[in-house]
Amino acid sequence: MPVTLGVPESVAGVPLARRLAWAVALRVVLLVVALGVVAIVNFRRGFDVGSETIQYAIATMAGAFALAAAYAAVLRAGRWLEWLVFAQVVLDQAAFTVLVYLTGGASSGATSFYGLTCLLGAFLIGLRGAAVAAVAGISFYGVLVWALQTGQILPPADQPRTAYLVTSEELTAHVVLNVLVIVVVTLLAGYLAERLASAGGRIVEAEARAETAERLAELGRLATGLAHEIRNPLGSIAGSIQLLRTSRGLSEEDRKLCEIIQREASRLNDLVSDMMDVARPKRPEFAVVDAASTAREVVALAGKSGRGVSDVDIAFSGADAVYVRADPSQLRQLVWNLVRNAVQASSAGGKVSVGVEDVAGTVVLTVADRGVGIDAEARSHLFDAFFTTRSHGTGIGLAVVKRIADEHGFAIDVESESGQGATFRVRMGPRAFLPEGAAPAEAPKSSVPPPP
Numbered sequence: 061m062p063v064t065l066g067v068p069e070s071v072a073g074v075p076l077a078r079r080l081a082w083a084v085a086l087r088v089v090l091l092v093v094a095l096g097v098v099a100i101v102n103f104r105r106g107f108d109v110g111s112e113t114i115q116y117a118i119a120t121m122a123g124a125f126a127l128a129a130a131y132a133a134v135l136r137a138g139r140w141l142e143w144l145v146f147a148q149v150v151l152d153q154a155a156f157t158v159l160v161y162l163t164g165g166a167s168s169g170a171t172s173f174y175g176l177t178c179l180l181g182a183f184l185i186g187l188r189g190a191a192v193a194a195v196a197g198i199s200f201y202g203v204l205v206w207a208l209q210t211g212q213i214l215p216p217a218d219q220p221r222t223a224y225l226v227t228s229e230e231l232t233a234h235v236v237l238n239v240l241v242i243v244v245v246t247l248l249a250g251y252l253a254e255r256l257a258s259a260g261g262r263i264v265e266a267e268a269r270a271e272t273a274e275r276l277a278e279l280g281r282l283a284t285g286l287a288h289e290i291r292n293p294l295g296s297i298a299g300s301i302q303l304l305r306t307s308r309g310l311s312e313e314d315r316k317l318c319e320i321i322q323r324e325a326s327r328l329n330d331l332v333s334d335m336m337d338v339a340r341p342k343r344p345e346f347a348v349v350d351a352a353s354t355a356r357e358v359v360a361l362a363g364k365s366g367r368g369v370s371d372v373d374i375a376f377s378g379a380d381a382v383y384v385r386a387d388p389s390q391l392r393q394l395v396w397n398l399v400r401n402a403v404q405a406s407s408a409g410g411k412v413s414v415g416v417e418d419v420a421g422t423v424v425l426t427v428a429d430r431g432v433g434i435d436a437e438a439r440s441h442l443f444d445a446f447f448t449t450r451s452h453g454t455g456i457g458l459a460v461v462k463r464i465a466d467e468h469g470f471a472i473d474v475e476s477e478s479g480q481g482a483t484f485r486v487r488m489g490p491r492a493f494l495p496e497g498a499a500p501a502e503a504p505k506s507s508v509p510p511p512p
Contacts, residue, residue, distance in 0.1 A: 166231055167224075349500055
């Protein structure tokens with residue numbers, strides 16, 4: 061399997077493999093131009109093809125082409141791409157060091173190519189790529205300058221010695237200036253690359269939101285057309301079954317069948333409500349609401365219907381009254397959907413705990429269950445519309461929760477481990493206070509959702 065070093069796979073929508081392909085092509089062009097300039101300058105000076113400088117230039121160019129072929133082969137295989145980036149920038153700095161050696165050593169103007177490689181590293185993998193290129197460039201340049209000054213290596217025999225003779229003050233100035241330029245280029249390139257990657261990520265998110273909005277718009281048109289057509293017969297079915305259950309002539313088996321019909325009709329009505337909530341969102345009308353009272357009412361309702369009566373214990377704990385600014389109906393919908401989700405995730409005999417507290421001035425709603433839990437991969441898509449981990453789920457309820465939370469400025473945290481249940485915490489902002497003598501806003505009773 062390819063080794064991943066945490067390198068972003070896409071910058072501004074351009075995948076790493078494509079960026080590497082561009083870099084290979086650019087590298088070949090750049091080296092050919094740079095070494096070609098060296099060859100032209102030296103030919104004008106009267107050097108022939110057999111001169112030492114020209115031989116070094118030809119050897120370096122041949123090596124560059126060989127490495128480009130090797131890069132292309134690795135790139136085609138699609139493996140070890142991150143390591144390939146590091147190898148490329150290090151070997152590029154080595155090639156440019158040869159160019160520096162051929163054009164004056166410490167005083168060579170070709171040292172500017174070190175900064176170009178830092179830019180390339182930043183383009184490929186961000187700040188880390190630029191930093192690796194900078195360290196490699198400074199190291200190679202430092203070794204070259206030291207070797208020339210100490211006589212470990214000699215200038216090319218066909219180059220004027222005066223170009224390589226510098227005083228200690230000049231040498232210090234050249235080294236300090238070149239190192240400073242490389243460091244500055246690295247920091248700027250790394251910063252710009254990170255900003256570009258961040259902008260690219262936001263573009264991808266915006267596209268995803270636009271796609272989701274388009275899907276929801278289609279759902280809205282469908283839901284609007286079907287809502288009345290479905291709800292009218294559902295109301296008739298539910299009413300008829302309720303009357304039928306009161307008949308004295310029904311056997312116990314018939315009553316159980318009536319309960320199944322009523323429960324499934326309720327679930328279908330629940331689905332229609334969820335679709336309408338997602339497809340036709342309403343702007344919140346803020347008022348001071350008693351979040352604790354709202355949660356208690358939802359818990360009481362859930363405990364008298366559906367699985368709250370049969371096999372799941374739903375309990376409230378927390379403050380008697382905690383006020384927050386929110387839309388009363390939407391706050392109740394948010395609490396209801398979280399409680400319903402917890403009930404659906406619970407096994408028979410499970411318990412759902414609901415609480416509202418003032419934590420350091422912030423109102424926090426907590427809904428916890430002891431169900432199967434949520435794995436890490438599912439948590440990343442938990443609030444996506446139509447995503448569900450249950451065979452009978454629609455993936456809409458939690459999407460409604462996220463929409464309401466976003467519109468209110470609430471923050472949602474999810475803690476869960478596989479097999480250990482899940483805890484949803486909604487941080488609803490600062491605690492609000494009622495004016496003296498005023499009453500908190502309440503949601504219309506008709507806004508109470510159907511049983512889970």
